[in-house]
Amino acid sequence: MKIKATQIQQAEDNISCMITNLTYREVPQRGGRQERVFTLPNDSTVTLQRVNLQVTGTAMVTFEDETTVSVEFSICDRYYLCAPQGTAIDCQVIEYSCEICTVTASEVNVVIDLCLDVKSSTTVTLDVDAVFCNPRAQQIENSCPSPVLPPQCPAMFGRGVVENHTSYPPLSSNPLIVVQQGEKLCMRAAKVYDWIQDGIHTTLAIARTAITGRIFNVDQGTFYDFIDVAVEDANSGDTLLISSGAYPQDTSLVIDKSLTLRGSSAEQTRITFPDTLPDAAALRLRADNITVERLSLFRTTDEGAEEETLLEIPQRVPGDYYEGIAIRDSILEGGKRTARIKGKDLIFERNIIIHTGDEESLEIQGALGETAIEDNTFRGGDLSRGTVTFARALEEDRFAGTLRLERNRVERHTQLALFDTRNYEDVSILVRENEFDHEDRGGNSIVFLPFEFPEVESILIEENDVTNPNPGWLAVYVDYSSGGDTSPEPGQIQVLINRFVFEQPWGEETDIISPVAPVGFTASGEDFNMGLEDFELEGNIEPNEPPQEIE
Known part of the structure; x- marks a missing residue:
């Protein structure tokens, strides 16, 4: 019988112990359960049967470097209780503990205590x-x-x-x-014949494996010195733990199976790529359910390499994308652009992006499902352009689902977001709670290209804090200068409760601009029924202005 029991104990030196997979069985006795006569305190006698029980389980110790060792244990004990022939034994663990006793360089001593609830019963x-x-x-x-x-x-x-x-x-x-x-x-x-509770105890000495490499495959228990070798040997679904240190690569790195790559911390686990690469992408992810976290990725920037990128997630096949990829808690630095991505249910969160090129930081060229760009920090440079663009690169690229750009901190870029609505289908757009300072990189902050507005279900631009000290620009802009002949529905672009700090004058002479907020569109948009009523403007404030009341 299997007893569902799991308990974790953390030692002071960052070593934890967990017990799980507890099972028990009655150990058969030759000739059946042996009987023994006992004298009770009142001088009466009782005949009880001896029951031999074996409890097994697994003790797993996690060391300070996140490596784990699992050891199976077995404890045998005997109990005397009323258990005549025909009764069955039921055992449950009601309390349990796994404690780290002593720790040395070669082993860890673990103390396991179990409290058992043992019953003898039969069905009547x-x-x-x-x-x-x-x-x-x-x-x-x-x-x-x-x-x-x-x-x-x-x-x-x-x-x-x-x-x-x-x-x-x-x-x-x-x-x-x-x-x-x-x-x-x-x-x-069930008729219970007897019922007792008792504790059992054992001590395990668990050997610590000598570390022969800095990359540990948790699932296979294998150490490696090189990331590409660890990736090559891994099975789909494995987790690779990468210890602190520098990991210079000789060439590009391709991950083509579902893996988790987890560093000790982004500040201390640094993967660097050579100045010259045979591939435009330094790191390419080509499988579903890849997770990259707590790593620092770096490559130099070659201004002459037009397609250069630090990270790329290509399409699986035209119009179909790898799904469930997550990039989080990492530092990405270098490359003409930081990342070029096509994905389904993409998560890009809590990263620091240091942009040193003259293209966009993130180019989202296709997105399906839920795309979440959240809680990141984007640091631009002298030539940085847009922060995030949602625009097709090929005819077959497509967008469907929800595009989230939320709680990001951005500095020194020309744009916060560009939405090129070509090949959009049932798309919802949320731009919320971002802090964006253009500094010396003037430009329109949030831009829409009006090719397929009917395919955009909703647009919410809310509670953003945007500063642009450069005159002649707008916070939200529908740009007809590059083409497009559709317009949003009245009130479709919701611009609510934002703080816009924009140098006057707003926009250009060829723009139609709201008098109450730095919001507008190219004047030629009037030919396609675009008007200021297509913006819902409420609660947006300028510095030193009282907040507008929202009815």
């Missing part, structure tokens, strides 16, 4: 007299119809006639309960 048949009852009468007001019971089986109980049998005692002393019909029931239940 109960003969129970039961009755059907009518509910008592309502003394205040009876608003319910009289109860109607389904007929009994005629072959067993007559022709469905319900009679009162006053010979059966009522189920309650309440005289208002009326007995309707009696019935004899047979039920099976």
